[in-house]
């Protein structure tokens with residue numbers, strides 16, 4: 602049975618739910634097992650459809666109220682509004698192509714992202730009634746996708762000091778070893794490398810804390826640090842609970858993180 606792990610907010614947020622779909626009962630021979638909602642990493646289409654149907658049943662919504670982009674490590678954000686909902690399926694699909702974050706002011710619409718080690722960020726301005734979701738790997742973080750999401754939420758009336766953020770399980774800094782070219786990319790875009798990077802004493806390899814990097818970006822945009830919750834769970838350390846590309850390879854399932862109001 603599919604289980605939803607609800608994400609914590611630092612403040613009470615009524616009517617907004619953020620959650621992750623955990624892997625469930627795993628078949629060790631199937632890297633897509635058991636609940637994978639992502640349809641572009643090689644899983645069987647019928648299995649993906651069944652997982653999506655099960656999630657919709659759990660949330661008491663229809664399939665067209667469950668919306669996730671075709672992610673490409675960009676910093677592109679799309680607003681899900683009435684125009685999107687009224688578009689035909691082909692037009693909707695092309696609107697979500699190459700998109701890594703969604704924002705909506707609509708109720709009963711579950712927006713989500715699929716990740717396996719990358720950071721997932723759920724945001725809400727409960728006063729303005731606006732929610733957002735983002736996927737941030739290192740490229741998206743370097744390109745400040747959290748900043749793009751906040752700016753999009755602001756366009757709809759959100760105020761950064763009212764935005765509350767929660768980040769679910771993703772790779773921890775100890776597990777996230779990167780090449781020096783990644784460190785250079787962060788430095789080039791003026792990220793605080795001294796705070797987000799450390800070197801392993803034995804290997805000398807660089808490690809980056811992507812979740813902290815995203816949190817710092819959001820604080821720079823005016824979200825108070827006390828409004829931000831970061832899960833202490835790591836997808837790679839707990840790859841039996843969450844999909845981990847570093848453990849399972851890229852031909853594997855993705856963990857769906859959703860938000861709905």
Ligand SMILES: [Zn+2]
Pocket residue numbers: 772773774775776835836837838
């Ligand atoms: Zn870890």
